[in-house]
Amino acid sequence: MKRTTRGALLVALSSTVALTAAACGGGSDNGGTGGGSTAGSTGGSTAGSTGAQGPTSSEKGGTLYYLTQRNAEHLDPQRTYIGRDIGNEARMVYRTLTTFPVASGEASTKVVPDLATDTGTSSNGAKTWKFTIKDGVKWQDGSPITCKDFQYGISRTFATDVITGGPNYAIQFLDIPTAKDGSSVYKGPYAKDSKGQALFDKAVQCTGNTITFHLKKAVADFNSALYLPAFAPYKKSQDQGDKSNFDVFSSGPYKLQGKWNSGGTSTFVRNPNWDPKTDKVRHALPDKIVFTEGLTNEIIAQRLIADNGNDKYAVSDRSVPPSFQAQIAGNPKAKERATNPASPFVDYLVTNFGSKTMQNPKVREALAVSTDKGAYITAQGGPTMGTPATSMINPNTPGYKKYNAFGAPDNGDPAKAKQLLKEAGVSTPVKINYIYSGGTPTSDKAAAALKEGWEKAGFKVSLQPETQNYYTIIQNPAKQSTWDVAWGGWGQDWPGAATVIPPLWDSRVNLTKSSNAQDYGQYKSDKVNKAIDAAYKLTDPDKQNAAWGDIDEMIQKDGGYVPLSVEKFFLIHGSGVTNWIDNPAFADYPDLGSLGIQQ
Amino acid sequence: MLYYIIRRVIAAVIMLVVISMATFALFYAMPSDPARLTCGKTCTPASIKANRHYLGLDKPITTQYADFVSGLFTGREYPDDPAFAKANPDKVTHCPAPCLGYSPQRTSLVSTYISERWPVSISIALGAFAIWITFGVGFGIIAALTRGRWPDRLLTSSSLFVFSFPTFFLGLLIYSYLSIKYQFFPAPNYVSIFDSPVGWAKGLVMAWIVLAAVYVASYIRLTRAYMLETMGEDYLRTARAKGATERSVVFRHTLRAALTPVVTVAGLDLGIVLAGTVIMEQVFGYQGLGRAAIDAVTQSDLPMIVPIVLITAALIVFANLVVDILYGVIDPRVRIG
Numbered sequence: 001m002k003r004t005t006r007g008a009l010l011v012a013l014s015s016t017v018a019l020t021a022a023a024c025g026g027g028s029d030n031g032g033t034g035g036g037s038t039a040g041s042t043g044g045s046t047a048g049s050t051g052a053q054g055p056t057s058s059e060k061g062g063t064l065y066y067l068t069q070r071n072a073e074h075l076d077p078q079r080t081y082i083g084r085d086i087g088n089e090a091r092m093v094y095r096t097l098t099t100f101p102v103a104s105g106e107a108s109t110k111v112v113p114d115l116a117t118d119t120g121t122s123s124n125g126a127k128t129w130k131f132t133i134k135d136g137v138k139w140q141d142g143s144p145i146t147c148k149d150f151q152y153g154i155s156r157t158f159a160t161d162v163i164t165g166g167p168n169y170a171i172q173f174l175d176i177p178t179a180k181d182g183s184s185v186y187k188g189p190y191a192k193d194s195k196g197q198a199l200f201d202k203a204v205q206c207t208g209n210t211i212t213f214h215l216k217k218a219v220a221d222f223n224s225a226l227y228l229p230a231f232a233p234y235k236k237s238q239d240q241g242d243k244s245n246f247d248v249f250s251s252g253p254y255k256l257q258g259k260w261n262s263g264g265t266s267t268f269v270r271n272p273n274w275d276p277k278t279d280k281v282r283h284a285l286p287d288k289i290v291f292t293e294g295l296t297n298e299i300i301a302q303r304l305i306a307d308n309g310n311d312k313y314a315v316s317d318r319s320v321p322p323s324f325q326a327q328i329a330g331n332p333k334a335k336e337r338a339t340n341p342a343s344p345f346v347d348y349l350v351t352n353f354g355s356k357t358m359q360n361p362k363v364r365e366a367l368a369v370s371t372d373k374g375a376y377i378t379a380q381g382g383p384t385m386g387t388p389a390t391s392m393i394n395p396n397t398p399g400y401k402k403y404n405a406f407g408a409p410d411n412g413d414p415a416k417a418k419q420l421l422k423e424a425g426v427s428t429p430v431k432i433n434y435i436y437s438g439g440t441p442t443s444d445k446a447a448a449a450l451k452e453g454w455e456k457a458g459f460k461v462s463l464q465p466e467t468q469n470y471y472t473i474i475q476n477p478a479k480q481s482t483w484d485v486a487w488g489g490w491g492q493d494w495p496g497a498a499t500v501i502p503p504l505w506d507s508r509v510n511l512t513k514s515s516n517a518q519d520y521g522q523y524k525s526d527k528v529n530k531a532i533d534a535a536y537k538l539t540d541p542d543k544q545n546a547a548w549g550d551i552d553e554m555i556q557k558d559g560g561y562v563p564l565s566v567e568k569f570f571l572i573h574g575s576g577v578t579n580w581i582d583n584p585a586f587a588d589y590p591d592l593g594s595l596g597i598q599q
Numbered sequence: 600m601l602y603y604i605i606r607r608v609i610a611a612v613i614m615l616v617v618i619s620m621a622t623f624a625l626f627y628a629m630p631s632d633p634a635r636l637t638c639g640k641t642c643t644p645a646s647i648k649a650n651r652h653y654l655g656l657d658k659p660i661t662t663q664y665a666d667f668v669s670g671l672f673t674g675r676e677y678p679d680d681p682a683f684a685k686a687n688p689d690k691v692t693h694c695p696a697p698c699l700g701y702s703p704q705r706t707s708l709v710s711t712y713i714s715e716r717w718p719v720s721i722s723i724a725l726g727a728f729a730i731w732i733t734f735g736v737g738f739g740i741i742a743a744l745t746r747g748r749w750p751d752r753l754l755t756s757s758s759l760f761v762f763s764f765p766t767f768f769l770g771l772l773i774y775s776y777l778s779i780k781y782q783f784f785p786a787p788n789y790v791s792i793f794d795s796p797v798g799w800a801k802g803l804v805m806a807w808i809v810l811a812a813v814y815v816a817s818y819i820r821l822t823r824a825y826m827l828e829t830m831g832e833d834y835l836r837t838a839r840a841k842g843a844t845e846r847s848v849v850f851r852h853t854l855r856a857a858l859t860p861v862v863t864v865a866g867l868d869l870g871i872v873l874a875g876t877v878i879m880e881q882v883f884g885y886q887g888l889g890r891a892a893i894d895a896v897t898q899s900d901l902p903m904i905v906p907i908v909l910i911t912a913a914l915i916v917f918a919n920l921v922v923d924i925l926y927g928v929i930d931p932r933v934r935i936g
């Protein structure tokens with residue numbers, strides 16, 4: 001999933017009060033911060049969490065506080081696509097057919113059943129998937145969760161005019177024809193089009209408690225995709241369309257008390273109709289979970305470091321700003337509550353195949369070789385904020401392949417790059433325009449660091465920081481001639497490289513006359529597209545992931561992109577919080593299925 | 600006076616109309632596409648088109664503006680799509696007059712959203728205003744009456760010291776030390792005054808102190824200066840000669856005259872603060888109108904931007920009007936024709 005940045009402008013404050021915003025997650029690595037585990041299994045509601053750090057306990061009760069800066073944009077399951085919100089909703093209120101366990105490390109990436117009795121059965125070369133819904137699973141009003149609720153929920157994704165913002169995997173995968181403009185002929189349940197509805201009902205069939213999905217193409221890890229709230233059931237009688245954006249009708253262990261107070265404080269309490277016997281994943285230890293939105297990152301960090309009052313029982317999804325990290329390093333009590341896992345995001349550079357300069361393969365190679373990843377990371381805040389990336393696939397995502405495309409060191413090799421520019425037959429300095437998502441001092445510093453490295457090699461770099469129009473520009477084919485290199489950020493949607501390679505470089509799903517979609521640099525390779533098709537046909541997820549790793553190498557060696565850094569989180573939680581884990585499947589954000597309170 | 604007020608109100612309405620048109624026009628001059636911003640990360644040209652239609656952004660700007668204005672008087676339905684409304688009457692949002700619009704990014708009526716936020720900004724502004732007027736004018740009087748002696752020097756120098764700190768810095772300082780570290784104040788949190796008057800005051804007290812501290816400094820100096828200027832007037836010597844008490848001379852004759860310019864500034868400042876508690880909201884994490892304005896601008900949320908700009912402008916215009924009227928009340932020499 002795309003890593004978004006949303007600069008917040010505050011007149012007269014700009015440089016001092018950081019108004020950062022950002023980020024959406026997917027899943028990532030635990031950064032080797034596991035340890036101290038006392039127990040447990042990857043499920044069950046009595047044991048501690050696998051890979052837990054710090055105190056563990058199976059004690060129920062208490063209130064967990066969740067402090068954050070960024071407001072939830074959607075609580076509607078079909079509209080949720082921010083990694084943090086996917087995790088929180090999945091653990092508290094929206095159960096799905098499958099999910100990922102309360103665990104860290106590799107164990108967290110193994111899909112497990114949730115509302116389904118097992119992780120599904122595939123047939124027809126992974127183009128048909130069948131699941132049986134558990135008996136006794138209920139909505140918060142006590143009514144049973146039925147196959148029809150799944151059908152209805154998934155159908156909402158197709159109403160792209162009303163149900164906006166969510167992932168469109170249902171549209172991509174389900175065997176429903178597409179119209180000339182590339183959209184699905186089925187327009188969702190609000191269109192009241194019986195023809196379209198019949199096509200959908202054929203693609204998603206209900207027979208009693210069994211739900212069968214018919215897909216357009218083989219999707220070996222379709223059962224992993226189903227953990228997204230976008231595939232959650234939705235009770236038709238609760239649907240108010242756009243008006244339901246902040247409504248919660250729970251199938252999980254908690255339910256929303258009153259209304260969601262966007263930007264303020266909202267509380268989740270126990271859902272009496274959640275039966276733990278049907279749920280072997282969530283521990284659901286705290287009695288209440290209280291969210292407070294709209295705090296600055298600096299204040300959150302200070303409160304969690306101070307560890308006073310209710311903040312002892314608080315967690316946050318926000319990374320501690322670099323300026324506060326030294327305080328933690330010098331405070332042993334705070335240090336033992338801090339973790340520094342790799343985030344799911346990889347920062348990378350997009351080379352623009354629509355630019356004459358970048359069409360020369362030797363120039364692309366020179367750019368890659370001269371890129372100073374070390375300086376980029378230093379500008380971002382140093383080693384606690386990232387590590388040099390060598391691939392677009394995160395090192396902890398299945399499919400990661402270790403290689404160095406051009407053999408350049410992390411800090412770049414300007415001499416080699418100079419030689420490459422000579423071989424390219426271009427006159428130096430080679431003028432390039434670097435467009436990036438700017439608006440913050442950090443992003444400007446990082447761009448300046450890259451510029452310095454490139455200019456040592458013989459490039460002449462102009463910097464183009466953009467804020468809210470960034471993606472509008474780089475996705476617009478009409479603007480393709482205005483830049484040569486662009487910044488990008490991406491993370492997996494579930495543990496699997498299929499959510500990285502095709503969304504970024506399958507030119508057939510990205511490039512149209514009016515949009516580049518995620519293939520910002522208009523990379524178009526028949527060889528890569530064929531390899532993508534071949535990978536999709538591999539029904540063994542391990543084999544398929546290995547194929548994605550090979551394709552990643554193919555694209556990078558073609559100069560399709562330059563990996564920059566694997567971003568890291570620096571999180572801290574209160575001393576009264578138990579069972580802390582870094583769960584890469586949920587992007588290493590606080591795992592609300594695991595956490596408890598020390599009474 | 601009545602004629603003057605009517606004239607000012609008409610002028611204010613015309614100004615607000617011009618501002619709303621200019622905001623619409625400026626927004627459309629921006630290169631960003633609200634339909635693109637709303638439809639999320641998986642936009643396709645087809646979904647952007649569908650979204651643009653659903654939001655009514657495929658209509659000409661003049662039609663959109665006319666719809667906005669008519670909604671103020673007749674109300675509106677969202678989405679403004681008869682086909683959708685016919686098929687899904689339960690999913691249509693009715694916006695009663697005066698309808699300020701519907702924000703697809705907040706999935707809320709603008710009036711609902713603003714009504715949840717304005718009490719926060721008003722609470723911050725009015726609480727701080729009460730503190731700064733009380734202490735600013737009070738200390739200003741003391742400084743004037745003790746001119747040249749230590750209370751005067753202490754007050755004027757300390758006010759200058761506080762004045763030199765930016766609001767956000769003071770806010771962060773107080774929050775970090777008095778709330779987080781020493782827990783002298785509770786964590787800032789807005790609670791409605793109707794739910795818990797004590798909770799309301801506790802949750803806002805830091806913002807009041809910080810905002811008031813900066814204004815107190817200028818009001819001490821302002822009040823002191825006008826008091827001293829007035830104290831040199833001949834009519835005060837006359838009052839004393841006629842046997843008026845010192846209390847009467849200070850509060851009835853001096854302060855009343857000295858307050859006229861202070862009230863002018865106070866009225867304007869209150870208008871500005873009402874429209875601009877954004878720094879306090881940002882530092883202390885309140886969700887007021889200021890934050891709403893920033894979010895609306897950074898997210899190109901036009902339906903939210905236009906009413907917020909209008910409300911902000913209206914507050915300042917209103918504050919000016921009140922000041923002009925108060926002139927006549929405070930100073931009988933002032934008569935507005």
